[in-house]
Amino acid sequence: MIRIGILGMGIRGEMYAQGLAQNRDSILMGISDNNPVILESASNKWGVPGYPDFHDLLIKGKPDAVIISTPDFAHCKPALMAADRKVHMLVEKPLATSQDEAMQIVDAVRSNEVICQIAFENRWNPAFVQLKNVIENGELGEISLVNTKLNDTIWVPTQMISWAGKTTVGWFLLPHVLDLAIWMSGKTPRKVYAVANEKLLPSLGIDTYDTICTVISFEDGMQSIFENSWVLPESSPAVYDFRFSILGTKGAMDVNSQDQMVHKFTDRFTYPGNLFLEIHGKTRGFPFYMLDDFISCLVESKEPIATVEEGYQVTRIVEAVHKSILCGNPVDL
Structure with missing residues (x-):
C-alpha cells in the first residue's frame, strides 16, 4: 500500500484526497496546510493527522509520496524538501513560476532518483x-x-x-x-x-x-x-x-x-458539466485517471506520462x- 500525503487542502487537495480514498493501491497518511482552520477541518473529515509544517509531515509521517497542491508560486520549496527525503511526488502545474526554480526541482528529482509527475491533467x-x-x-x-x-x-x-x-x-x-x-x-x-x-x-x-x-x-x-x-x-x-x-x-x-x-x-x-462527477458512489473523471496513473507509476517504478522535464519546459x-x-x-x- 502506497502511503501518500497531501500539501495544500484547497479545492485540488480535497479532490486528491477523494481520489486516494478510491484507489486500492494507496492510502492517505496525512495532510499539511498553513491555514489552521482548513487543516483541522480536513484532518477531521479524512481521519488523518494534520501537520501545520510540511517538514513534519515528511519527517514524522514518513510518506512514500506526496501531492503538492499549493498555489502556483509555492511549489519549489516543498518539492525540494520531498526530493531530498527521496519522497516521490505529484506536483500541480506549473512546476514552478521561474525557470531557475523549475531547474532546481529537475536536478533534485533526478539526483535523488524519485518519481515526479506534473499534473497536466488534460493528457487524461x-x-x-x-x-x-x-x-x-x-x-x-x-x-x-x-x-x-x-x-x-x-x-x-x-x-x-x-x-x-x-x-x-x-x-x-x-x-x-x-x-x-x-x-x-x-x-x-x-x-x-x-x-x-x-x-x-x-x-x-x-x-x-x-x-x-x-x-x-x-x-x-x-x-x-x-x-x-x-x-x-x-x-x-x-x-x-x-x-x-x-x-x-x-x-x-x-x-x-x-x-x-x-x-x-x-x-x-x-x-x-460532466467531465468529472460522482457516478454510483465514486467520483470519476480525468483528474482521477491522472492520479491513478501516478500511483501505478509508484507501484511499478516507471516513468510518469508527464515528466518533470516537461514541467520545466x-x-x-x-x-x-x-x-x-x-x-x-x-x-x-
Missing part, C-alpha cells in the same frame, strides 16, 4: 486523448496551426482563489493549453510573443493581468495562438470556456469542452511569455 481528458490518437494516426497530416482559448469567469480570481494577485492568468491557465500544444504536435517551441491588459482586476484591488494573448512559433513553422483570460462575466453558462483547434495539411479537428452535452435551464442558463516558456509582455518584443526560446 478523453477528448484530447482522442485528438492525440487522430494526430498520431496521420489523419490530419502535418500540423501547421494550433488555436486555443481557455478563459475563466471573474469568480475564479475574485472568489475561488485568494492568491490571484500573487500569480497571473499566464501561470494559472496557459500551462494547460501550452502543454497540450507541445504534447499533441511533438514539436519544439522556438519564439514567443505576448501582449496583456490589466484593467478590471486591478480596479478591484487585485494586481494582476486580466488577459494574456500569446503567439508561439514552433520548429518547421507551426504557429500556436493562446487566449487566456479570467474576467468573463459570472453570467457565463460555465466557469470556464475551453476550446482547442488543430489544423493540418490533411484535415482539422476541434475540441469544445464548454457545454459537455448538458444544458440546464432554471433561473439562469448553465452548463453543469512549460515553465521556461511561460516565463518567456511574461518577458515578452514586459519588453514588448518577441523572445527567442
Whole structure:
C-alpha cells in the first residue's frame, strides 16, 4: 500500500484526497496546510493527522509520496524538501513560476532518483486523448496551426482563489493549453510573443493581468495562438470556456469542452458539466485517471506520462511569455 500525503487542502487537495480514498493501491497518511482552520477541518473529515509544517509531515509521517497542491508560486520549496527525503511526488502545474526554480526541482528529482509527475491533467481528458490518437494516426497530416482559448469567469480570481494577485492568468491557465500544444504536435517551441491588459482586476484591488494573448512559433513553422483570460462575466453558462483547434495539411479537428452535452435551464442558463462527477458512489473523471496513473507509476517504478522535464519546459516558456509582455518584443526560446 502506497502511503501518500497531501500539501495544500484547497479545492485540488480535497479532490486528491477523494481520489486516494478510491484507489486500492494507496492510502492517505496525512495532510499539511498553513491555514489552521482548513487543516483541522480536513484532518477531521479524512481521519488523518494534520501537520501545520510540511517538514513534519515528511519527517514524522514518513510518506512514500506526496501531492503538492499549493498555489502556483509555492511549489519549489516543498518539492525540494520531498526530493531530498527521496519522497516521490505529484506536483500541480506549473512546476514552478521561474525557470531557475523549475531547474532546481529537475536536478533534485533526478539526483535523488524519485518519481515526479506534473499534473497536466488534460493528457487524461478523453477528448484530447482522442485528438492525440487522430494526430498520431496521420489523419490530419502535418500540423501547421494550433488555436486555443481557455478563459475563466471573474469568480475564479475574485472568489475561488485568494492568491490571484500573487500569480497571473499566464501561470494559472496557459500551462494547460501550452502543454497540450507541445504534447499533441511533438514539436519544439522556438519564439514567443505576448501582449496583456490589466484593467478590471486591478480596479478591484487585485494586481494582476486580466488577459494574456500569446503567439508561439514552433520548429518547421507551426504557429500556436493562446487566449487566456479570467474576467468573463459570472453570467457565463460555465466557469470556464475551453476550446482547442488543430489544423493540418490533411484535415482539422476541434475540441469544445464548454457545454459537455448538458444544458440546464432554471433561473439562469448553465452548463453543469460532466467531465468529472460522482457516478454510483465514486467520483470519476480525468483528474482521477491522472492520479491513478501516478500511483501505478509508484507501484511499478516507471516513468510518469508527464515528466518533470516537461514541467520545466512549460515553465521556461511561460516565463518567456511574461518577458515578452514586459519588453514588448518577441523572445527567442
